[in-house]
Amino acid sequence: KLTVDTGAKGTEVSPDLYGVFYEDINHAADGGLYAELVQNRSFEFNSVDEPSYTGLTAWSKAERGATAALAIGTDQPLNANNRNYLRLDVTGDGSAGASNAGFNRGIPVKQGKRYDVSLWARRAAAGPLTVSVENGSTVLGTATLRVKAGGWAKYTASFTASGTTDAGRLVVLAPGGRTDLDMVSLFPRDTFKGHGMRTDLARMIAELKPRFLRFPGGCVTNVGTYDPYSDNQDRRRIYQWKETIGPVEERPTNYNFWGYNQSYGLGYYEYFQFAEDIGARALPVLSVGVNGCGENRPLTDEAKLARWVQDTLDLIEFANGPVTSEWGGKRARLGHPRPFGLEYIGLGNEEIYPEFFANYPKFADAIRAKYPDIKIISNSGQTSQGAWFDRMWQFARDQKADLVDEHYYNSPEWFLTNNHRYDAYDRTGPKVFVGEYASRGNTWHNALAEASYMTGLERNSDVVRLASYAPLLANVDYVDWTPDLIWFDNDQVYGSPNYYVQRLFSTNVGDRVLPSTFTGEGGAVEDIGGAVGLGAWNTAVRYDDVKVTAADGTTLLADDFSAGAGKWTPGLGTWAVQDGAYAQTAQVTDARSTAGSADWSNYTMEVTARKTAGAEG
Numbered sequence: 001k002l003t004v005d006t007g008a009k010g011t012e013v014s015p016d017l018y019g020v021f022y023e024d025i026n027h028a029a030d031g032g033l034y035a036e037l038v039q040n041r042s043f044e045f046n047s048v049d050e051p052s053y054t055g056l057t058a059w060s061k062a063e064r065g066a067t068a069a070l071a072i073g074t075d076q077p078l079n080a081n082n083r084n085y086l087r088l089d090v091t092g093d094g095s096a097g098a099s100n101a102g103f104n105r106g107i108p109v110k111q112g113k114r115y116d117v118s119l120w121a122r123r124a125a126a127g128p129l130t131v132s133v134e135n136g137s138t139v140l141g142t143a144t145l146r147v148k149a150g151g152w153a154k155y156t157a158s159f160t161a162s163g164t165t166d167a168g169r170l171v172v173l174a175p176g177g178r179t180d181l182d183m184v185s186l187f188p189r190d191t192f193k194g195h196g197m198r199t200d201l202a203r204m205i206a207e208l209k210p211r212f213l214r215f216p217g218g219c220v221t222n223v224g225t226y227d228p229y230s231d232n233q234d235r236r237r238i239y240q241w242k243e244t245i246g247p248v249e250e251r252p253t254n255y256n257f258w259g260y261n262q263s264y265g266l267g268y269y270e271y272f273q274f275a276e277d278i279g280a281r282a283l284p285v286l287s288v289g290v291n292g293c294g295e296n297r298p299l300t301d302e303a304k305l306a307r308w309v310q311d312t313l314d315l316i317e318f319a320n321g322p323v324t325s326e327w328g329g330k331r332a333r334l335g336h337p338r339p340f341g342l343e344y345i346g347l348g349n350e351e352i353y354p355e356f357f358a359n360y361p362k363f364a365d366a367i368r369a370k371y372p373d374i375k376i377i378s379n380s381g382q383t384s385q386g387a388w389f390d391r392m393w394q395f396a397r398d399q400k401a402d403l404v405d406e407h408y409y410n411s412p413e414w415f416l417t418n419n420h421r422y423d424a425y426d427r428t429g430p431k432v433f434v435g436e437y438a439s440r441g442n443t444w445h446n447a448l449a450e451a452s453y454m455t456g457l458e459r460n461s462d463v464v465r466l467a468s469y470a471p472l473l474a475n476v477d478y479v480d481w482t483p484d485l486i487w488f489d490n491d492q493v494y495g496s497p498n499y500y501v502q503r504l505f506s507t508n509v510g511d512r513v514l515p516s517t518f519t520g521e522g523g524a525v526e527d528i529g530g531a532v533g534l535g536a537w538n539t540a541v542r543y544d545d546v547k548v549t550a551a552d553g554t555t556l557l558a559d560d561f562s563a564g565a566g567k568w569t570p571g572l573g574t575w576a577v578q579d580g581a582y583a584q585t586a587q588v589t590d591a592r593s594t595a596g597s598a599d600w601s602n603y604t605m606e607v608t609a610r611k612t613a614g615a616e617g
């Protein structure tokens, strides 16, 4: 029997309670939400970052009578942030050039839809370039660009696709002689509200009616070096918002924490615009000069730190400043004179190093002094970090942070038994932002466990003001992390059961929660199977060896993580895992299992785990 106290005042539900956490993980941006169809458009992939990368990653020769020689050129580049380009030499009769494979299995186009081509080119003699999308020997759309003799210049054209494919390639053909090419781009004309995001993915996110968009991470916000691109060849640099705005050809690429190149085509201006387009408040998270996520190179140089503090203030001006201010003026010139109305800012993400305590106040004090209305969100990291988590919380209280960002990735059982987590939370200190949470899996059981848990968030919404499931997006062909809310390939998208739970809650938010009691027998939620997980993910723990064995003795997965790539018995399983330094989840499927759901008690998992040097928790 459910009894609701309709006479009680109840708890006010935060109007911003449900939002989304977007991170460029699992190729969420390039090959994902950012609608660009060409991979490595700027030829900046580099083996310094990843041994398998070259400037020609995703590119190959295309020869139609003539012969093509492809090389990466570096002299007189497009600009200092875009150092490489394609040097194409065509000899013989006919034409020849380069072909781009796109993301996933190829470049998708749809019959009747319009596509925009753009590229930068340089030729000694004028000559036409032909840009087509082809599938096998079928040409599905072509545009001609008339390149003039002389230095770098941008050329654009468009075409309507005459057929549909999800496995096309972009072919750029040049006449005889030398052509230098850079920023070779193909975009669908139709993007979400015309702002460059892939329509189907953006719609799925918009249909959640999220009240905030936390971005750009996660670990991508605070792992790497702090120097600007111009000073440092190490491309695993911390996300620096100023490098991600302005003309795309002037944005450097970055090899991100999740092990792939980011073009930064989806940058801070686009994040703000996207937040506005989906009716969400922008919630940027910035580094305070301390790393997290298993790596630390703290920024202790005061002059450098001062630049980071200033960049943070400049971001607020960029979002909210008048057009007469320096950064408000830049926003206006990019196309948005109206302020974006930034209200929240996150400082740090899961830092597990004491330098955080020294650096955070420099940022928080500067923001408070100049922008007292901005709500500052400190962070406590992951609940699994135990004593460290408590220490971070105490620090946030001492600092009078407005909110504290909590993260947890736990079993469904944890979510079922922790519905009351916030009942006893202190109502006088900082409020809670559950910035990242998920039960480990995308099964119905996981989704139900999260639904049950979310009733506890709502009941305590006087203290839990914001909450977002994590991560949001996963490209099925580039999985860094599971589970994820929305899955996609190059032309399809689907929501996990967890997605539909989030949508149910976020599109049905009440004003108040009235007290209620339930008496009677509660039925158990049946576990219908799922993935094998590595246990509580903990930045303090490094997983060295993982072995999964079936009851009949077959090894499905054995990995020492030494090479960053797994070894599993081919054909028996699929799995996804981060490399050794930062392993977190492995999902193993036994392809021999014909049952709808596997009985995981038939499998054994052995894991060697140890603490990373210097880590707490």
Ligand code: AHR
Pocket (backbone or CB within 6 Å): 023, 025, 217, 218, 219, 220, 349, 350, 407, 436, 470, 471, 481
């Ligand atoms: O959501 C995936 C990762 O989990 C985030 O990057 C990080 O903040 C957390 O550890």
